[in-house]
Amino acid sequence: MAARLFEGKDHAVFYQKYRFSLQENQQRVIFSYLDEKLSSFRLAVDVGCGSGQCTHLLAKRFEKVVGTDISNAQIEEANRAPHPPNVSYLVCPAEKLPFEDHSVDLVTAFSAAHWFDIPRFMAEVERVLKPIGCVILSSSTLDMRLHYGDRTEKLTQIFTQFQEQLSVYANEKINRVKDDYEEIFMSLPFQDKKRITDVLDKVPMTVAELMGLIQSFSMYQMFLKDQPEAAKAALQNTEQRILETMGVSSRETQLEYWTRQVCVLGCRSS
Ligand SMILES: C[S@@+](CC[C@H](N)C(=O)[O-])C[C@H]1O[C@@H](n2cnc3c(N)ncnc32)[C@H](O)[C@@H]1O
Numbered sequence: 001m002a003a004r005l006f007e008g009k010d011h012a013v014f015y016q017k018y019r020f021s022l023q024e025n026q027q028r029v030i031f032s033y034l035d036e037k038l039s040s041f042r043l044a045v046d047v048g049c050g051s052g053q054c055t056h057l058l059a060k061r062f063e064k065v066v067g068t069d070i071s072n073a074q075i076e077e078a079n080r081a082p083h084p085p086n087v088s089y090l091v092c093p094a095e096k097l098p099f100e101d102h103s104v105d106l107v108t109a110f111s112a113a114h115w116f117d118i119p120r121f122m123a124e125v126e127r128v129l130k131p132i133g134c135v136i137l138s139s140s141t142l143d144m145r146l147h148y149g150d151r152t153e154k155l156t157q158i159f160t161q162f163q164e165q166l167s168v169y170a171n172e173k174i175n176r177v178k179d180d181y182e183e184i185f186m187s188l189p190f191q192d193k194k195r196i197t198d199v200l201d202k203v204p205m206t207v208a209e210l211m212g213l214i215q216s217f218s219m220y221q222m223f224l225k226d227q228p229e230a231a232k233a234a235l236q237n238t239e240q241r242i243l244e245t246m247g248v249s250s251r252e253t254q255l256e257y258w259t260r261q262v263c264v265l266g267c268r269s270s
Contacts, residue, residue, distance in 0.1 A: 018212035021053040022110065022138075023201035026261045030136055031061065037134050037267045040105050045128070047094045047121075048112025052078035052087070058108065059084040066099075068092050095120035097128055104128045106136070113137040113264075114176035118187045126189055129268050137184055138263040139177055146210070146242070147202070147256035154245050155255070162214070162238045169222035181262045193266035202258050208251040211239050 022030070034041075041062045046055040049067030051074055058065045067089045069075050078089045092098055094109070094116040107125050109116070125135050142163065146155035176183050185195040205213070214220055214235065224231040239251070246253060 018209060018216050019050065019053055020203055020205075020213075022057055023203060023259075023261075025201050026138065026199050026263065027057065029196060029199055029263055030138070030265070033136070033265045034061070034106065034134060038105060038132070040130065040132070043099075043104050044106040044108065045097065045099060045104050047097070047107060047109045048115060049078060049089065049110075050074045050112070052081060052083055052089065054108070054110040055087055055089075056083055058106070059087050062086070062106065064088075066090065068094070068097065070094070095124060097124045099128045101127055102130050102133075104133060105130055106134050108136045109138075111139045113184055114139060114173050114181070118184060122187050122189055126268070131268070133268050135188065135190075135266045135268075136263065137181065137188075138261055139181065141177060141180065141197075141260045141262055142174075143260040145258040147258055148246050151245050151247075155242060158238060158241045158245060162234065165234060166217065166219040166223055169219045169226070171218065171222075174219075177262075181264050185264045188264060188266045190266040190268050192269055193264065196263045196265070197260075199261040199263060200258060201261060202256050204254055205257055206252045206254050207239065207242055207246070207248075210242070210255070210257060211235065211251070213257070214238075 042064065044058045044062040044065045046058060046065065046067045049055045049069050052067050055065055055067035055078070063086060065087045067078055067087065069078070069089070069091060070093050072091055075089045075091045090098070094112075107129060113121070129135065144159060144163075146152065146159050148155055180197045181195060185193065220231065220235070223234070243249060243251070243253075246255065
C-alpha cells in the first residue's frame, strides 16, 4: 500500500522552500552514468518528484521531463514554482505510470523509491523504458553531520539525538533507507546495475534553513500531528542547543550539512 505521508499543504510548502536539489557529487555520479549508457535523451520521468527541485536538473539534458507524484499538494507546489519550459508535472501513483510501453529513456526517483510498492513500481519501470533505457533511484541516508569548525562533534551529537527522538515516528519503509537501498537494488530486474553507497555531499545552509529542512522530514510531520506542542518544543530546544554550541545568536549563521547519499543505477539493454 502507498504511504501517503506528504499530502499536507503546509508540508508541501516546507518541502518547496527547504529541500535542496541534487548536490555536486551526486550529480556527477548520475550524469556520468547516463553519458556512458544512453544515446537518446528524449524523455525523462521523475517519479515521486515532490515539489520538483531535482526534476529541474534533468531538464538540462533531456528534451522533455515529466515529474510525477501521488500528492496533489506537492504537484501544486511544483507547478507554482518557476520551472524550465520543458518540464511538466502530473499527479499519479508510481505503480501506474501514464506512459506508453517502451517510450521513456530515463526513470528517476530521488528520496522517493523507498515509499513505493516496489514490485509494482519495478514492473512499471520495465514496461515504460525503451529497449535501451536507464533507471536511477537515489536517496539521502540517515548519516548526516553538522559541520562548524571545532563544534562539529557536539553539533552532530545534538542532531543525532533529535533524529533518535523522531525515529519513534519512522514509517517501516524507512528500513529500506537504513539498509542503503539493498532491497531496492535486489528488486531491480536488470542484469546491468550497480549500487553506490558512499556519495558524500556538503550543503552550506543557515541554522534557520536547517530547522526548515528538519520540518520537511516525514518523521517530524508525524510527531507534529501526534503531539503538536511537544514537537514544536523539541524543535525549538534543538535550535537553541545548536545556536549555543555554535556560540552565536543569529539563525542566519551558516554551517555545513554533510549528507551521505545512496544511488542505485541500472540500464535495461535488451
Ligand atoms: C521525500 S519526498 C522526495 C521528493 C523529491 N523527489 C525530492 O527529492 O525532494 C517523497 C515523495 O514521494 C511521493 N510518493 C510517495 N509514495 C508515492 C507513490 N506511491 N507514488 C508516487 N509518489 C509517491 C510523496 O508524495 C513525496 O512527494
